[in-house]
Amino acid sequence: MRRPSALLVMDPAYYSVQFQEPQLRRLHELVELTDPIVTNDLDTPHVRSRLREVEVLITSWGCPQLTTERLADAPLLRAIFHCAGTVRTFVTEEVWRREILVTNAADANAVPVAEFTLAAVILAGKKAPFLAQDARRHRDDWSYVSRRGELTNRGRTIGVVGFSRTGRRVVERLRALEVDILVADPYADPDEVSAAGARLVTLTDLLPLCDVLTLHVPSLPSTRHLIGAAELALLRDGATVINTARGAVLDTAALERECVRGRLDAILDVTDPEPLPATSPLYDLPNVMITPHVAGSLGSETRRMSESALDELERYLTGRPPLAAVTADEFTVSA
Numbered sequence: 001m002r003r004p005s006a007l008l009v010m011d012p013a014y015y016s017v018q019f020q021e022p023q024l025r026r027l028h029e030l031v032e033l034t035d036p037i038v039t040n041d042l043d044t045p046h047v048r049s050r051l052r053e054v055e056v057l058i059t060s061w062g063c064p065q066l067t068t069e070r071l072a073d074a075p076l077l078r079a080i081f082h083c084a085g086t087v088r089t090f091v092t093e094e095v096w097r098r099e100i101l102v103t104n105a106a107d108a109n110a111v112p113v114a115e116f117t118l119a120a121v122i123l124a125g126k127k128a129p130f131l132a133q134d135a136r137r138h139r140d141d142w143s144y145v146s147r148r149g150e151l152t153n154r155g156r157t158i159g160v161v162g163f164s165r166t167g168r169r170v171v172e173r174l175r176a177l178e179v180d181i182l183v184a185d186p187y188a189d190p191d192e193v194s195a196a197g198a199r200l201v202t203l204t205d206l207l208p209l210c211d212v213l214t215l216h217v218p219s220l221p222s223t224r225h226l227i228g229a230a231e232l233a234l235l236r237d238g239a240t241v242i243n244t245a246r247g248a249v250l251d252t253a254a255l256e257r258e259c260v261r262g263r264l265d266a267i268l269d270v271t272d273p274e275p276l277p278a279t280s281p282l283y284d285l286p287n288v289m290i291t292p293h294v295a296g297s298l299g300s301e302t303r304r305m306s307e308s309a310l311d312e313l314e315r316y317l318t319g320r321p322p323l324a325a326v327t328a329d330e331f332t333v334s335a
Contacts, residue, residue: 006031011062105305114169116295125153129289159210163188167216207234219246247272
């Protein structure tokens, strides 16, 4: 198997986490690496000279935008293997014009997000995050538990908005519970949703039925505030909104109003803006749990993404088609 010249383009801090001994050993078996092995600056004379011989870029968080000027220094570049999710931050029209292969590791990143979401759904059924806050104020009497309504996961209806990579994995994991799973996604195939164990409905039909609403759509102009005041008003009293997707798909001000009233609960791993302003009432509400964008790949989980990119690299070198190619057309509907 031939070993083309490659360069890793990412923040060095992410490189040290994502490429440890097993990943580095495999990388050296697949490609030729010379100094520098990794960089996040494509504009230095040394790196620009290095780019002229590179056929493969392996990228991750911190990759600068691949502008026409920068790509002009990489005449041999044929493929970009991304060790993270979205490539929107650095892939440009010039990449598509030159028909450079691009893959991402979004499937691998969907795994911990789906795991986190499943945990959030289960905790929401028992109102555990909110009871934990109640416990801090009611230390001598547990009768407050009755004020949170029925604490159960059996027979609940879970509304999944977005049959994306993560949304599919969430549906698969929810099948372990005795719940009714509804999916709203205008691009989803009803047969695929049914085969996964859920039922495809419109967003308008889904919202009044669900006890837990979990969001799994990309942040696009068309999805900004997809869940706003009108949509939140359709949710039943006591429903929980979970967002592990992107903050902008949920109207923060509208959610604040519903949570301040105590009508809805929320579990938020992402917000808009991120982080929320210090004055946001969501920080202090007993019916809101906020985590600092930790559902996605962190620590050892990021090496699952590196290994996915290396799998794609090996497929490229052996003449097999990619499993997770990103295309220009896909940009209109995906992250």
